[in-house]
Amino acid sequence: MAKLSGFPEFLPAERNVELVVLDHLRSVFELHGFASIETRAVEPVEHLLRKGEIDKEVYTVRRIHATEDPTGHDRTGDALALHFDLTVPFARYVVENAGHLEFPFRRYQIQRVWRGERPQQGRFREFTQADIDIVGRGELAFHFDVEIARVMAEALAGLPVPALTLQISNRKVLEGFYRGLGIDEPTAVMPIVDKLDKISGEKVLELLQTDAGLTRDQAAQCLGLAEITSSDDSFVAAVRALGVRHPLLDEGLEELAVVVTGAAGTPGVTVVADLRIARGLDYYTGTVFETRMAGYEHLGSICSGGRYDELATDGKSTYPGVGISLGVSRLLVPLIADGLTADRSVPSAVLVALVDEDGRAESNDIAHMLRARGIPTEVAAAPQKFGKQIRYAERRGIPFVWFPAADDAGHQVKDIRTGDQVDADLATWAPPAEDLRPRIPSSQEQHS
Structure with missing residues (x-):
C-alpha cells in the first residue's frame, strides 16, 4: 500500500521523542496555571470559513451514504469540516461555556488539526499543535501579551532543538504606519510585506505598487519599516526616524516595546522585534508572534500567534484574548528525519x-x-x-x-x-x- 503523504507516522523511538516534548510542554503550561481542554474535531463549515482565506485548506466531513439537498448540504444536518487550527474552535468553546468559566480563562490545548495543504517539509495534512491562550470577558489587560510570550519562550527553551528566535511585531504599528502614509487599506499591504522571507525586497516593492496600489515612495517607506529588527527597544527610534506619525502607530510602538523587553532573557530563545511580521489570518489586532529555528529557517514559523480582540462574541459580550500556537509536528518531523531520537523504543527501564x-x-x-x-x-x-x-x-x-x-x-x-x-x-x-x-x-x- 502506498504511503499517504502529509500524514506523518513515527516509529516507537521517534514517538517517544514526541511524548517527551509533549510532557515537557504540559509541565510548563501547568506550572503557569493553564488548564487543559480538548475541543471536538469538527466545526460547521461556515464557522471555519469566517476566519480568514483558508477555504482551499479545509477538509469537509460527510457520511459515505449521505443524502444531499438541492444546495449540496447533507440533509442530516449542517455541513461539517475538520478544524484547521485550535483557535477558532476555542473561540466557539468559550462562547458556549462562558457561564461555567472563570475569566481571565487560561487554557492549553494539545490536539490534532487538519489542513488540505500541499505536503512538503514542515507542512502536513494532519499534524499536532500545542496552544496556550488567555481570554477575558469584555476586556483583557495588555500584560497578558507579555505573559503569553514569556510562558512560550520558557516552554521552547526546554526543548531538545536548535536555537530558536521568537519574532514579535504589532499590527497596530503596521496599520498605524500605513495610515500615517495615507494608505486607506492597510490589510492589502500586510500580506505582501509578510512575504519578505520568501521573495526579495525588490519584488515586494514591485508588488506593493502593482497589487496594493501604492506610490513608489509609499512602497519604499513600507519596505523600510519591514526591514527594522532589534533585540531591544531600539526599534522605536528606528521607526521614528522614518518620519511617519499616527496615534495608532504610537500605541503599537509602546505595546511592542513592553512585550519585547518583558519576554527577553530566556536562555536558548532569542527575542527580537521584527516589523515584517503581520500574520496571515485576519483576526489578529495587536501583538503578533512568529518563531524560527536555526538551520531550519526554510520551514517558516514553527510557533505563531497574537492578540485577537474580537474573535469570540455572543452578541452581548466580547471575549478578547491572546495566544500562541506551537506546531509540534512541523518542529519535530524534520528533526527526527535528521536523526533526533529517544534513547529507547519502549518505556521499560x-x-x-x-x-x-x-x-x-x-x-x-x-x-x-x-x-x-x-x-x-x-x-x-x-x-x-x-x-x-x-x-x-x-x-x-x-x-x-x-x-x-x-x-x-x-x-x-x-x-x-x-x-x-x-x-x-x-x-x-x-x-x-x-x-x-x-x-x-x-x-x-x-x-x-
Missing part, C-alpha cells in the same frame, strides 16, 4: 530475565513489585541464554536487566551500558531518575 519457563511466575512477581513502585518493567519473552536476553534489552534500549535470585546468590541487576552488575534489594532498588523514562540524549551523547 528494566527487563526481568527469565531463567526457564518454570520460573516465569517468579519473574512476573518481580516485575509486578517493581511496577508497584513506579518502575516501568517487562519480562523477557523467552528463557534464552542470558547473553541473548541482554542483547534483546539492548536492541530495545532497556538500560537494566534484573536477574532473579539463585540458590547461591540474591537478586542482581545489570546496567547493560556499563556492564556493572550489583546485588539489588527488590524492595528498595530503583534506577537513576534520568533512566526511569525514555529521554532524548543531548547532541554530545548522540555523537559520542
Whole structure:
C-alpha cells in the first residue's frame, strides 16, 4: 500500500521523542496555571470559513451514504469540516461555556488539526499543535501579551532543538504606519510585506505598487519599516526616524516595546522585534508572534500567534484574548528525519530475565513489585541464554536487566551500558531518575 503523504507516522523511538516534548510542554503550561481542554474535531463549515482565506485548506466531513439537498448540504444536518487550527474552535468553546468559566480563562490545548495543504517539509495534512491562550470577558489587560510570550519562550527553551528566535511585531504599528502614509487599506499591504522571507525586497516593492496600489515612495517607506529588527527597544527610534506619525502607530510602538523587553532573557530563545511580521489570518489586532529555528529557517514559523480582540462574541459580550500556537509536528518531523531520537523504543527501564519457563511466575512477581513502585518493567519473552536476553534489552534500549535470585546468590541487576552488575534489594532498588523514562540524549551523547 502506498504511503499517504502529509500524514506523518513515527516509529516507537521517534514517538517517544514526541511524548517527551509533549510532557515537557504540559509541565510548563501547568506550572503557569493553564488548564487543559480538548475541543471536538469538527466545526460547521461556515464557522471555519469566517476566519480568514483558508477555504482551499479545509477538509469537509460527510457520511459515505449521505443524502444531499438541492444546495449540496447533507440533509442530516449542517455541513461539517475538520478544524484547521485550535483557535477558532476555542473561540466557539468559550462562547458556549462562558457561564461555567472563570475569566481571565487560561487554557492549553494539545490536539490534532487538519489542513488540505500541499505536503512538503514542515507542512502536513494532519499534524499536532500545542496552544496556550488567555481570554477575558469584555476586556483583557495588555500584560497578558507579555505573559503569553514569556510562558512560550520558557516552554521552547526546554526543548531538545536548535536555537530558536521568537519574532514579535504589532499590527497596530503596521496599520498605524500605513495610515500615517495615507494608505486607506492597510490589510492589502500586510500580506505582501509578510512575504519578505520568501521573495526579495525588490519584488515586494514591485508588488506593493502593482497589487496594493501604492506610490513608489509609499512602497519604499513600507519596505523600510519591514526591514527594522532589534533585540531591544531600539526599534522605536528606528521607526521614528522614518518620519511617519499616527496615534495608532504610537500605541503599537509602546505595546511592542513592553512585550519585547518583558519576554527577553530566556536562555536558548532569542527575542527580537521584527516589523515584517503581520500574520496571515485576519483576526489578529495587536501583538503578533512568529518563531524560527536555526538551520531550519526554510520551514517558516514553527510557533505563531497574537492578540485577537474580537474573535469570540455572543452578541452581548466580547471575549478578547491572546495566544500562541506551537506546531509540534512541523518542529519535530524534520528533526527526527535528521536523526533526533529517544534513547529507547519502549518505556521499560528494566527487563526481568527469565531463567526457564518454570520460573516465569517468579519473574512476573518481580516485575509486578517493581511496577508497584513506579518502575516501568517487562519480562523477557523467552528463557534464552542470558547473553541473548541482554542483547534483546539492548536492541530495545532497556538500560537494566534484573536477574532473579539463585540458590547461591540474591537478586542482581545489570546496567547493560556499563556492564556493572550489583546485588539489588527488590524492595528498595530503583534506577537513576534520568533512566526511569525514555529521554532524548543531548547532541554530545548522540555523537559520542
